Amino acid sequence: MALKKSALTVGATHTERVIENLSRTQLVMYAGTSGDYNPLHTDDLYTKEIAGYPGVFAHGMLTMGLTGKMLTNYVGDGRLKKFGVRFTNQVWPGDTLDSTATVAAIREENGELLVDLTISTTNQDGKEVVSGTATARIDP
Amino acid sequence: MMFARSVDDPNPVYYDAEAAKKTEVGGIIAPPTFPQSVAQFDPDYFLRPKHGQKWFGSAKGPTGITEKPASSGGLHAEQHFEYHRPLRPGDVLTVETKPGATWEKESKRAGKLLFSERITEYRDQNGDLVVTARSVGVRTEKPVAQS
Numbered sequence: 001m002a003l004k005k006s007a008l009t010v011g012a013t014h015t016e017r018v019i020e021n022l023s024r025t026q027l028v029m030y031a032g033t034s035g036d037y038n039p040l041h042t043d044d045l046y047t048k049e050i051a052g053y054p055g056v057f058a059h060g061m062l063t064m065g066l067t068g069k070m071l072t073n074y075v076g077d078g079r080l081k082k083f084g085v086r087f088t089n090q091v092w093p094g095d096t097l098d099s100t101a102t103v104a105a106i107r108e109e110n111g112e113l114l115v116d117l118t119i120s121t122t123n124q125d126g127k128e129v130v131s132g133t134a135t136a137r138i139d140p
Numbered sequence: 141m142m143f144a145r146s147v148d149d150p151n152p153v154y155y156d157a158e159a160a161k162k163t164e165v166g167g168i169i170a171p172p173t174f175p176q177s178v179a180q181f182d183p184d185y186f187l188r189p190k191h192g193q194k195w196f197g198s199a200k201g202p203t204g205i206t207e208k209p210a211s212s213g214g215l216h217a218e219q220h221f222e223y224h225r226p227l228r229p230g231d232v233l234t235v236e237t238k239p240g241a242t243w244e245k246e247s248k249r250a251g252k253l254l255f256s257e258r259i260t261e262y263r264d265q266n267g268d269l270v271v272t273a274r275s276v277g278v279r280t281e282k283p284v285a286q287s
Binding site for chain 1: 173188
């Protein structure tokens with residue numbers, strides 16, 4: 001399942017749809033497993049009337065988790081060395097997200113073959129919600 | 141498995157011991173963003189309602205507290221993980237969090253932004269470093285404007 005250096009080229013991309021029509025219930029599930037019960041993510045009344053947003057929105061870490069699904073499907077299980085993101089726009093219920101990894105570099109470090117990836121997750125309007133980088137071990 | 145479900149990831153390596161045995165990692169591992177759930181084990185975590193304390197989310201009214209919060213609240217700006225090995229069931233992790241840098245920025249969409257960084261080190265039962273996390277939070281002067 002792991003990537004092979006011989007089959008990779010800089011600029012190659014891998015894209016997956018990571019969520020379609022994101023439900024509020026998914027936000028509740030993520031609150032429960034992550035332990036982050038910030039009402040901004042599950043409590044519409046609070047979020048509208050107190051926080052001043054149009055409604056509940058996704059935990060950044062949920063979007064990172066969805067992006068991570070694309071990443072581990074691409075690089076294989078247990079292959080990630082680094083995974084980092086910036087949350088560039090909020091994600092709302094009803095959003096459909098696509099995540100893309102692009103090969104930025106293929107290199108060797110301390111005897112390990114590595115791939116550096118740039119990562120971007122966008123919503124149905126093409127707006128980027130997560131941008132980041134990752135590094136994973138690859139095979140020859 | 142519940143965590144994998146909550147990030148909509150059906151990969152059996154996160155819950156099916158038989159299927160996971162046949163993979164390269166040889167057994168169940170945790171998804172890459174799972175370490176953040178350490179919040180469950182922090183007795184003082186401020187984003188969880190606590191026994192006997194007022195909660196700022198809605199109940200009879202839109203908030204359960206009477207004082208107005210000082211800002212429109214904190215948002216997560218960045219998250220970075222460095223993995224030294226996969227996390228496996230049975231691991232006992234000890235976590236140490238240190239504050240990192242803080243900085244300010246002016247933004248059109250949310251006024252003055254106050255960024256603060258936290259570095260969290262996850263060590264296993266042998267004292268070995270398994271995950272290092274760097275989290276950047278931001279407090280906004282006003283809610284982020286929607287474009």
